[in-house]
Amino acid sequence: MSASVNSNIVKKLKALIVDDDTITRMILKALLMKFEAILAHHSGACFDLILMDLYMPVINGRQTTKKLRDMHVCSLIVGMTSQEKEEEKESFMDAGLDYYYQKPLTR
Amino acid sequence: MEQIQRKLAEYTASLYNEKILDEQFIQLQQLQDESNPDFVVEVVSLFFEDSERLLNELAKALNQTNVDFKKLDAHVHQLKGSSSSIGAQRVQRVCISFRNYCDDRNVEGCLKCLQQIKIEYTLVKNKLETLFKLEKQFVDAGGSFPVV
Numbered sequence: 001m002s003a004s005v006n007s008n009i010v011k012k013l014k015a016l017i018v019d020d021d022t023i024t025r026m027i028l029k030a031l032l033m034k035f036e037a038i039l040a041h042h043s044g045a046c047f048d049l050i051l052m053d054l055y056m057p058v059i060n061g062r063q064t065t066k067k068l069r070d071m072h073v074c075s076l077i078v079g080m081t082s083q084e085k086e087e088e089k090e091s092f093m094d095a096g097l098d099y100y101y102q103k104p105l106t107r
Numbered sequence: 108m109e110q111i112q113r114k115l116a117e118y119t120a121s122l123y124n125e126k127i128l129d130e131q132f133i134q135l136q137q138l139q140d141e142s143n144p145d146f147v148v149e150v151v152s153l154f155f156e157d158s159e160r161l162l163n164e165l166a167k168a169l170n171q172t173n174v175d176f177k178k179l180d181a182h183v184h185q186l187k188g189s190s191s192s193i194g195a196q197r198v199q200r201v202c203i204s205f206r207n208y209c210d211d212r213n214v215e216g217c218l219k220c221l222q223q224i225k226i227e228y229t230l231v232k233n234k235l236e237t238l239f240k241l242e243k244q245f246v247d248a249g250g251s252f253p254v255v
Binding site for chain 1: 138142192
């Protein structure tokens with residue numbers, strides 16, 4: 001993994017990690033910090049990137065993504081899950097994702 | 108120092124050869140730097156805490172008269188995720204089998220998997236603790252990373 005970022009030219013990425021797993025959040029935070037991302041912890045801010053886990057308690061990633069798109073949130077939303085089932089991936093993408101990655105994201 | 112370095116390199120190689128760890132652990136090490144010097148130890152410590160909690164939850168869930176397979180599967184899914192995140196390959200693989208037994212509502216299969224996960228978890232925990240001790244000896248002897 002290498003990140004040659006000229007911060008004079010490239011705007012710092014504002015990223016939000018949506019995942020109920022602490023280990024995943026720690027790893028993603030470290031990965032994003034390598035790219036000089038600013039990590040947000042509260043709603044109301046305008047994010048460049050939202051990393052969205054699928055399986056979460058109460059409301060899952062698919063439902064959250066759909067709600068965000070219904071609210072016309074135009075951030076780049078990247079879905080993440082360890083599930084291999086195609087129909088689950090497709091359903092997640094259909095909710096409004098821009099991209100989808102299989103966990104773990106660092107691979 | 109050379110002896111410690113050789114011992115560390117051989118021990119590290121054995122963890123990958125025996126498939127106790129996979130390339131995901133290397134990815135974690137690459138995320139560690141001067142601004143985050145204890146990253147790997149912190150993540151792995153959290154994995155140990157989480158795993159022990161989940162193993163207790165799994166044992167409790169399987170001890171019920173009417174096993175809640177949905178709850179059981181949710182715990183296994185969490186353990187599969189965290190073991191995958193740190194590269195604990197053998198733990199992750201047993202979790203995959205465990206989830207299949209949950210789908211089939213097979214209590215005996217689930218119990219066998221729980222025993223197997225405990226064995227694999229204890230193994231990876233001991234191996235990682237030894238790795239961190241060797242790394243500390245290497246650094247204390249004046250060494251610096253990366254060590255191939």
